[in-house]
Amino acid sequence: MRYGTQVEQALRRAIIADEVAVHFQPIVDLIDGSIQGFEALARWTDRELGFVSPAVFIPLAEERGFIDSLTETLLKKAAETAKHWPSDMFLSFNLSSAQLIDPATGFNMLAIINRVGLDPRRLELEITETAMMSDPEIAAKVIDELHTIGIRVSLDDFGTGQSSLGRLREFAFNKLKIDRSFISEITVDKSSEHIVRAILMMCEGLNLKVIAEGIETEEQAEMLRSLGCRSGQGWHYGKAVDSAETFRLIEAQQAAQFGSRSAYIVTP
């Protein structure tokens, strides 16, 4: 059997058996390290295939036409965890390209989080430029609809793919995520530093918030702070963790802020 077909069958089974999990990577304030929110990342380990990357199974689910049911399970799980976080923390969730050409996406996303009970104002949806490219007109409508509902929209992996600055003018994004490829070079390659500096200046003018992706070292974090970047995520601050661990991280942070008797404990 072809690997793709084997993965597809295993994935269909896993969705039905509820074996695809969601993990959460903290997004932090680069000045004091406090958690601002988490990005949901799909995780799946098959008994026979072992760990399969979402970079493999998400495109496969799109191609084979079952991304909607997969997204529904993932968003539902993510929202069930997120609704128990302190109310000033957001959930960032990746939208796939198929969802950007579906005019019903806004409605569908809202229906899922309403059922769970997560305030739409705490949800951010990440989209990539490549995903928007297949039908920019419908994508623009989907984005407008999300704004109307109160869901924020972030531009993911900025600087890769078919980047166009015009897109920043045409589409109403709330945030821009600088791709990891720039951050990993920022302390060793002057041109990456200049590009990040320029992106930060541009975003300030455009009133866009910025998140630096893939911060792996304190040197990179320090460089980003010196350039005026406020938010970031990456292994230096933490890899994606399971739902229960998000609450331990939040409690540890609250204990550090308020002393050992924390002002309020969050447990689902």
Ligand code: C2E
């Ligand atoms: P992404 O949205 O750009 O997510 C960031 C990726 O970078 C994640 O890979 C994350 O684990 C990884 N990462 C975070 N910090 C670091 C770091 O410091 N160093 C390095 N080397 N990597 C870091 P992951 O989890 O393998 O996901 C890959 C891609 O799959 C995501 O890229 C996203 O496009 C897609 N994806 C993941 N989960 C979902 C989902 O639930 N729905 C959809 N539609 N796409 C998803």
Ligand code: MG
């Ligand atoms: Mg993302």
Ligand code: MG
């Ligand atoms: Mg990204």
Ligand code: MG
């Ligand atoms: Mg990516």
